[in-house]
Amino acid sequence: MMSMILRRLAISLVILLVVSMLVFVATLLLPGDPAQAILGQQATPERLAALREQMDLNDPVWQRYLTWLGGLFVGDFGVSAASGGSVGELLGERIAASLVLMGAAALISVPAGVVVGTYSAIRRGKAGDHAATGISLVLAALPEFVIGIALVTVFSTTVFSILPSVTMAPPGENVWDYPAQLILPVLTLVLVVMPYIIRMMRATMIEVLDSGHVEMARLKGVPERQVILRHALPHAVAPVAQVVAIQLAWLAGGIVVVEFLFRYPGVGQALVDAVTNRDVQVVQALSMLIAVLYIVVNLLADVVGILTNPKLRTEGAR
Amino acid sequence: MSIIESQPTTPEESPGTVAREVETPPGLFRRMLRQKQAKIGIAMTGAVVLVAVIGPLLLPWATGYTSTEFSGRPFQPDGVFGTDNLGRDILSRFLDGGLRLLIYAALATGLGMILGSAAGMLAAYQGGTLDSIIMRGNDVLLALPQLVFALLAITVLGPQGWVLVTVIGITHAPRIARVTRSAASAVITEDFVRAAEMYAVPRWKILAKDVLPNITGPLMVELGLRMTYSIAAIASLSFLGLGLQPPTAGWGLMINENRIALTVQPWGVILPVLAIAVLTVGSNLITDSLARASATVEESK
Numbered sequence: 001m002m003s004m005i006l007r008r009l010a011i012s013l014v015i016l017l018v019v020s021m022l023v024f025v026a027t028l029l030l031p032g033d034p035a036q037a038i039l040g041q042q043a044t045p046e047r048l049a050a051l052r053e054q055m056d057l058n059d060p061v062w063q064r065y066l067t068w069l070g071g072l073f074v075g076d077f078g079v080s081a082a083s084g085g086s087v088g089e090l091l092g093e094r095i096a097a098s099l100v101l102m103g104a105a106a107l108i109s110v111p112a113g114v115v116v117g118t119y120s121a122i123r124r125g126k127a128g129d130h131a132a133t134g135i136s137l138v139l140a141a142l143p144e145f146v147i148g149i150a151l152v153t154v155f156s157t158t159v160f161s162i163l164p165s166v167t168m169a170p171p172g173e174n175v176w177d178y179p180a181q182l183i184l185p186v187l188t189l190v191l192v193v194m195p196y197i198i199r200m201m202r203a204t205m206i207e208v209l210d211s212g213h214v215e216m217a218r219l220k221g222v223p224e225r226q227v228i229l230r231h232a233l234p235h236a237v238a239p240v241a242q243v244v245a246i247q248l249a250w251l252a253g254g255i256v257v258v259e260f261l262f263r264y265p266g267v268g269q270a271l272v273d274a275v276t277n278r279d280v281q282v283v284q285a286l287s288m289l290i291a292v293l294y295i296v297v298n299l300l301a302d303v304v305g306i307l308t309n310p311k312l313r314t315e316g317a318r
Numbered sequence: 319m320s321i322i323e324s325q326p327t328t329p330e331e332s333p334g335t336v337a338r339e340v341e342t343p344p345g346l347f348r349r350m351l352r353q354k355q356a357k358i359g360i361a362m363t364g365a366v367v368l369v370a371v372i373g374p375l376l377l378p379w380a381t382g383y384t385s386t387e388f389s390g391r392p393f394q395p396d397g398v399f400g401t402d403n404l405g406r407d408i409l410s411r412f413l414d415g416g417l418r419l420l421i422y423a424a425l426a427t428g429l430g431m432i433l434g435s436a437a438g439m440l441a442a443y444q445g446g447t448l449d450s451i452i453m454r455g456n457d458v459l460l461a462l463p464q465l466v467f468a469l470l471a472i473t474v475l476g477p478q479g480w481v482l483v484t485v486i487g488i489t490h491a492p493r494i495a496r497v498t499r500s501a502a503s504a505v506i507t508e509d510f511v512r513a514a515e516m517y518a519v520p521r522w523k524i525l526a527k528d529v530l531p532n533i534t535g536p537l538m539v540e541l542g543l544r545m546t547y548s549i550a551a552i553a554s555l556s557f558l559g560l561g562l563q564p565p566t567a568g569w570g571l572m573i574n575e576n577r578i579a580l581t582v583q584p585w586g587v588i589l590p591v592l593a594i595a596v597l598t599v600g601s602n603l604i605t606d607s608l609a610r611a612s613a614t615v616e617e618s619k
Contacts, residue, residue, distance in 0.1 A: 011457070015457050015458055015461045016461070018458045019458060019461050019462060022458070022462075023470065026470055026471075026473070026474050027474070029474050029475070137599075137602060137603065137606060138599050138602075140602060141546055141598040141599045141601070141602030141603075142550075142595055142598055142599065143549075143550035143551075143553055143554050143594065143598065144554070145553075145554055145557045145570075145573070146553075146591050146594055146595050146598075149573060149577065149587060149591050150591065150595075152577075152580065153580060153584065153587070153588070157580045157581045157584075249463075250463065252463055252466075253463025253464065253465045253466050254463075254465075256465055256466070256469070256558075257465070257554050257557070257558065260557075260558055261557075261577075271466070271469060272469075272558050272559075272560070274473070275469045275472055275473045275558075275560055276559065276560065278473055279473075280473060280474075283469065283470060283473045286466075287462065287466050287469075287470050290462070290463060290466050291461055291462050291466070294461060294462065294463055295461050298461075
C-alpha cells in the first residue's frame with residue numbers, strides 16, 4: 001500500500017512538471033516582447049537591451065525555463081509586466097485571503113453536505129428527500145456567478161439590503177476582520193459545492209442502508225440512531241471523501257469567478273486582472289499555484305481512497 | 319437518432335429469443351421521456367433556446383432598436399425593460415445575446431465530444447503504449463482547473479470566439495475520454511468485435527460501426543453534462559469580461575456590464591441571469607433523466 005501511495009506521489013510530481021512546461025511554453029507563444037511590455041513604446045533601445053539582459057531574455061529557452069522553475073521553488077515568481085513590481089509581493093496577502101475563503105467554504109459545506117445527504121437517504125422518497133434532491137439538482141446546474149448574483153440581488157440590493165455585496169477592507173487590514181463581508185462569497189461557494197456532496201452522500205448511504213450488515217444490526221435491536229452513526233456512516237466515508245476532495249480542488253478554480261463577483265482581494269481576482277492586462281508573469285505564477293493546490297488535493301483524495309479501501313490494500317499496484 | 323433508439327437491442331439477440339424481444343425495453347430516449355423531470359427539462363431548455371433563436375429575428379418588431387444602438391441615456395426606464403449602462407435597449411440586447419452563447423457552447427461541446435470519444439475509444443481498443451500515452455496526457459490536462467486553463471489560453475491568444483471554443487472543447491476532452499474508455503473497454507471484448515477483426519475490417523470502421531453504437535448511453539449523458547458545463551464556462555468567461563467582447567451582445571457580458579446598477583436597473587442583470595439559470599437547470603434535468611434511463615437500460619441487459 002505504501003508503494004501505491006509513493007507511486008501516486010511520483011505521478012503527481014511528473015504531472016506537475018509537465019504542467020509547468022505547458023504553462024511556460026504558453027508564454028513563448030505570446031506575440032511581442034515582455035521587456036517592451038514593461039517599458040512601453042517609448043523605451044530607448046539601450047534600456048530595452050539592458051532590461052532584456054536583466055530578465056535573461058537573451059538566454060536559450062530551456063535555460064529560461066529552468067531559471068523560472070527554480071525561481072518558483074524559492075518564491076521568486078518574476079516581475080509583473082503591468083505594475084513592474086515583484087509578483088511574489090503582489091500575491092503574498094492574496095493567497096492568505098483566498099485560503100480563508102476556501103477554508104470557510106469547506107468547513108461549512110462538508111459537514112452540512114454530509115448531514116443533508118444522510119438525512120435525505122434516511123427519509124428516502126419522503127418530502128424532505130425530494131426537496132433536498134430537487135434543490136441540489138438545480139444548484140448543481142447553475143454557474144457560480146448566477147448563484148452569486150442571485151444572492152446579491154436578494155440579500156444586498158433589491159429585496160433586503162442587509163449584507164455587503166462587495167469586499168472593501170482598508171489597505172493594511174485583513175479581509176477577515178470584516179466577517180459580514182465574507183458571508184455572501186462563502187455562501188456562494190458553499191451552495192456551489194454542497195450539491196455534489198449531498199448527492200454522493202445520499203447515493204452511498206442508500207446503498208449502505210440496504211446492505212446486509214445494517215439489516216443485521218437493525219434485526220438484533222440496535223437503536224436506529226446507532227445503526228446510522230456506528231454501522232452505516234463509516235462505510236460511506238471513502239466514496240464521499242473522494243467527492244469532497246474533488247470539490248475542494250474545484251474550489252481552487254471556482255474562487256476566480258466568486259472573487260471577481262464580490263471584488264474579493266484574493267488570488268482569483270488577481271488572476272482575472274492579470275489576464276485582462278495580459279500580464280504573463282502573474283498568470284504563469286497563479287496558474288502554477290492553482291495547479292499545485294489542485295494536484296495536492298487530488299493526491300490527498302487518492303491517498304484517502306487507498307487507505308480506506310480494503311480491496312486496494314491487498315490488490316497491490318495496478 | 320435511429321442508432322440511439324436501437325441501443326438497448328443488443329446484437330446478442332438471436333432469432334430464437336423472440337419472447338425476450340417482446341419484452342425488450344423501449345429506447346433510451348423514450349425511457350427518458352417517461353420521466354416527469356425530463357419533460358420539465360425539455361420545456362425549460364426549449365423555451366430559452368426558442369428565445370435565443372427567434373430573438374434576433376424579432377428585434378425590429380419587438381423593440382425597434384438593434385442590440386448595439388445606444389441613445390446615450392443610461393439606466394432609463396425606456397422601452398419594456400429600460401436601458402443599460404450605455405443607454406442601449408435591454409430587451410434588444412437580451413434577445414440578441416443568447417444565440418451566440420448557445421452556438422459557442424454547442425461548438426465547444428461538439429469538439430470535446432469528438433476529441434474525447436475518439437481518444438477514449440482508441441485508448442480502450444488499442445491498449446498498451448497508446449493507451450497509457452493518452453491517459454497520461456489526460457492526467458496532465460486534468461491537473462489544471464478548466465477555468466484556469468481557459469484563462470491561460472486567453473492571456474496568450476486573446477479573448478476571441480475560436481479561442482473560447484477550442485480551449486473549452488480541449489478541456490472537456492479528457493473528461494469525456496475517461497468515460498468513453500471505460501464504456502468502450504466493456505464492448506471491445508464482445509464477440510462481434512472479434513468477428514469484425516477476423517474479417518479484417520479497418521480499425522476506424524470497427525470503432526465507428528461496432529463500438530460507438532454500443533456506448534451511446536454513457537456518451538449521451540456525457541454530452542448533456544458537457545453542454546451544461548460549456549454554457550456555464552462561456553457565460554462565466556464573458557461575465558469576467560474575458561469571453562465575448564463589447565459591443566457584442568452576450569448574456570454573460572450583459573451581467574458584467576449591468577451589475578454595477580443592480581439597484582437602479584435590475585432587469586439588465588435579471589433577464590440574462592434568469593435565462594442562463596433556466597437553460598442550465600433545464601439541460602441538467604435532461605442529463606439527469608438521461609443518466610437514469612441509461613442506467614435502467616444497462617440493468618435490463
